[in-house]
Amino acid sequence: MSSTGEFDLIRRYFQRPQLQTAVPMVIGPGDDGAILEVPAGQQLVVSADTLVADVHFLAAMPPQHIAQRCLAANLSDLAAMGAKPAWFTLCLTLPTPDSAFLQGFSDGLVQMAEAYQISLAGGDTTRGPLAISIQIMGLVPTNTALVRSGAQQGDDIYVSGYLGDAAAGLECLRKNINDTGYLAQRFFNPTPRLLLGEWLRGKATAALDISDGLLQDLGHILTQSKVGARVNLETLPLSPELCAKLPKDKCEELALAVGEDFELCFTLPRLWRQDLQDFSRQHNLPITRIGSVEASPGLNLLRAGQKVTLPTKLGWQHF
Ligand code: ADP
Numbered sequence: 001m002s003s004t005g006e007f008d009l010i011r012r013y014f015q016r017p018q019l020q021t022a023v024p025m026v027i028g029p030g031d032d033g034a035i036l037e038v039p040a041g042q043q044l045v046v047s048a049d050t051l052v053a054d055v056h057f058l059a060a061m062p063p064q065h066i067a068q069r070c071l072a073a074n075l076s077d078l079a080a081m082g083a084k085p086a087w088f089t090l091c092l093t094l095p096t097p098d099s100a101f102l103q104g105f106s107d108g109l110v111q112m113a114e115a116y117q118i119s120l121a122g123g124d125t126t127r128g129p130l131a132i133s134i135q136i137m138g139l140v141p142t143n144t145a146l147v148r149s150g151a152q153q154g155d156d157i158y159v160s161g162y163l164g165d166a167a168a169g170l171e172c173l174r175k176n177i178n179d180t181g182y183l184a185q186r187f188f189n190p191t192p193r194l195l196l197g198e199w200l201r202g203k204a205t206a207a208l209d210i211s212d213g214l215l216q217d218l219g220h221i222l223t224q225s226k227v228g229a230r231v232n233l234e235t236l237p238l239s240p241e242l243c244a245k246l247p248k249d250k251c252e253e254l255a256l257a258v259g260e261d262f263e264l265c266f267t268l269p270r271l272w273r274q275d276l277q278d279f280s281r282q283h284n285l286p287i288t289r290i291g292s293v294e295a296s297p298g299l300n301l302l303r304a305g306q307k308v309t310l311p312t313k314l315g316w317q318h319f
């Protein structure tokens with residue numbers, strides 16, 4: 001990109017005051033680097049995700065929706081760590097400096113920045129095939145972040161929200177790129193479960209967000225915690241909208257092996273059962289107990305108490 005065009009573009013679309021005011025910065029975008037102050041008694045949680053056009057989102061989607069999806073996917077990682085959002089950087093690769101795209105994308109960023117109280121600290125803008133790389137930064141009180149490695153025999157296993165919606169939503173968008181129905185929204189604007197993540201700090205023994213399918217992602221908790229699990233298939237939370245659209249076995253397959261719902265999966269000692277139910281009711285967020293942690297490694301799927309075999313394709317893998 002020509003340099004005047006590039007600097008003007010950055011100023012116009014990525015240095016808007018609404019993107020910079022949520023959480024203070026010593027120095028925000030405009031210098032060679034941002035300067036960020038981590039408050040005393042807090043730790044910085046950092047996570048990055050690259051979203052490539054037509055791999056992670058549809059390039060033809062409205063640009064606001066692309067921005068929403070990119071930030072939501074990153075915010076979900078903070079939720080899974082129990083962190084509060086603070087700042088993000090944005091590395092944007094664009095085929096052309098298309099002003100309609102940039103305005104819509106920037107508006108989507110503003111909406112998310114205001115909704116989730118996060119400031120854009122800086123980034124990079126280059127020409128090439130459309131790809132968006134975000135690094136997100138959040139804060140947790142020292143040594144309270146949720147990790148994947150602490151699940152204990154006897155813990156309950158839960159998932160938030162409904163599973164399988166985003167996969168069905170992507171199919172809806174392939175048919176109508178401007179679809180804004182429930183399932184499509186679950187794809188382009190999944191809700192990062194930040195309040196739940198914060199609530200789980202000091203309670204959950206392990207947590208992650210489901211980005212590659214429940215079976216694969218739960219597998220990460222089991223491996224890193226050196227435990228096994230049983231999961232009861234009839235308890236899988238499926239939304240009424242998903243069930244109305246697809247036969248039951250297909251819904252189950254999407255819920256188990258296709259990710260992208262950005263719901264939290266976590267293990268919780270039984271003593272928290274009642275408090276979790278109260279949280280779920282207060283926040284009007286379904287949270288479902290799907291199984292329990294067992295001492296011997298491996299994942300056992302049960303239907304009506306009988307063991308069933310695992311699907312061969314456990315979840316999404318890029319390679
Ligand atoms: P440099 O040449 O020093 O790497 P750049 O010219 O790439 O700096 O960027 C100038 C300033 O604009 C930097 O502060 C950078 O963080 C910011 N910036 C560039 N692209 C973006 C973007 N997409 N979003 C937010 N800030 C950006």
Ligand code: MG
Pocket residue numbers: 031032
């Ligand atoms: Mg520089």
